[in-house]
Amino acid sequence: MPEFTLTLREVREEATDTRTFAFDSEPRVVARPGQYLLVSLDAPGDPRRGSRSLSIASAPSDPGLLLTTRVRTASPFKRALDGLAVGDRIRAKGPLGRFYLPEGDAPAVLIAGGIGVTPFRAMVRASIDAGRRSPVSLITSDRTPDSIVFREEFDAWSVAHPWFTVTRTVTRPAESGAPWTGPVGRIDERRIGPALRAGAVLVAGPPSFADGMQALLASAGIPGDRVQIERFQGY
Structure with a gap:
């Protein structure tokens, strides 16, 4: 499995307690949209020794490699990631996944x-770059309005x-002051509804x-061979 160095070039606030970490890679890594990296950090107190899977949010046309994640948990890995400064270097392996x-x-x-939603940002950006015209429907569920990631961009x-449409739902809007x-x-x-007519349905989120x-989707009669699932494990 290829191993390489990531150098932090920028940190952006994407939503409440959510950041995008933009890295330069040495050598340059070009991932297929939807893939992830196995990222290693020096995270004292981490029982899993500081190695986690992070989906890639960037398409090949984006400058740098974008990793977007929640940082609200107090895990040693999240603290180490959120504590990185511009210019810091970390190790990673990949890209991985299908x-x-x-x-x-x-x-x-x-x-x-x-x-x-992280890998879907890469997929939609790459589809735009490729001149796609066939429909892509993004359906998202978030806890609060201020936790919606990539909202303005989408x-x-x-x-x-x-050809690209977005439908959103929020489960607990009262927990946020955002309208x-x-x-x-x-x-x-x-x-x-759009999934009933789709050739492919991709699902990503917590288990x-x-x-x-x-x-x-199964209860709606959508065949399993049209559905791909990506489960995001907590860390």
Whole structure:
């Protein structure tokens, strides 16, 4: 498995307690959208010795390698990651994984729970770069309005590219002071209409979310061979 050095070039606040870490890689790493890296950090007190899987949010056309994650937990790994300064270097392996948006003209649906939206940012950006015209529907579920990741970017892309649409729902809007006039509650059968007509359905999020979506899609009669699941483990 290839191993390389990542040098931190920038940190961006994407949403509440959510940051994008932009790295330069040596040698330059080009990942297929949907893949992830195995990142190693010096994280004192970490029983897993500071190595975790992080999905890549960047497409090949983006400057640098983008890793986006929640940082609200107090785990040793998260503290070490959030404590990095510009110019710091870490080690990584990869890219890994086979969670891909299929090629071709068939409509696709991307269903994300929270930070599970990360690989979909890479997929949509790459689809724009490739001149895609077939429909891609992004359906997301977040806890609060201020925890929605890549909100402005996805909204701008949906305006500029009519084949790309975004549907959002928030489960606990009252926990945030941010305004919300959109749907409230979990993704249910009312929200997955586009998936019934899609050639591919990709689901990413925490295990409980992914399992729930897998069951929902199966109950709607969507064949399992049209569904890909990526479970984000907590760390």
